[in-house]
Amino acid sequence: MEVHCDFNFDELEQIIKKFVGVIYQKPPVRSSVKRRTRKRTIYDIKILDHEGRYVLLDVSSEPGTYMRKLCHDIGIILGCGAHMRELRRIRTGPFTEKNLVTLHEVSEALYMWRNCKDETDLRKILLPEEIATCGMPKIVINDNAVNAITYGAMLTVPGIVAYQKFKEKDNVAILTLKGEIVAIGEAAVDSAKLENMRKGIVVKTKRVIMPRDIYPKSWKKHE
Secondary structure, eight states, X not given: OEESSOOOHHHHHHHHHTTSEEEEEOOOXXXXXXXXXXXXXXXXXXXXXXXXXXXEEEEEEOTTOOHHHHHHHHHHHHTSOEEOXXXXXXXXXXXXXXXXXXXXXXXXXXXXXXXXXXXXXXXXHOOOGGGGGTTSOEEEEOHHHHHHHHTTOOXXXXXXXXXOOOOTTOEEEEEOTTOOEEEEEEESSOGGGGGGOXXXXXXXXXXXXXXXXXXXXXXXXXX
């Protein structure tokens, strides 16, 4: 962040602390979403370094938080303005900088696989797609329910084998008994209600991941 005037560090530090927690943001004029005020959570802000009018911040926040707007708003409270000079994303969900590879490395790995039938480098780069669901509540379903879900069906109680705790409206990952990702959906009920449910929709399917017909069909079409 570049501050537009000389500043007192202690004053800036106190101002920055006020932005930890739930804040209101309106996306910048140059943004890809509708400009309406929204709530976002800042989990933590650390000042790593500062030199002159430059301040290096480490921000942990809810997805969808605009760092440009955060810097701008800090400048407004300070009284002289500020803007984001540079942005570096060091983590998103379960992925960190340790997972990063260059496009050149991807290109070479693909060349070796396609032309030399050597997939060693490609296997070092590719990660199982299930890793993307780390931190997301899981629901394990029986094999008979898998194919219906891949065709976009909602997940109902009879298809569930096991589950982790979740709340209504939470995004949940639907997995096979082998731990394969089938789909991502939105919970229609709290998990606490499942013990007393014998039927009904538990998850509304939002994004199907597994291709169709990998598992045998066990549902009938209604003519």
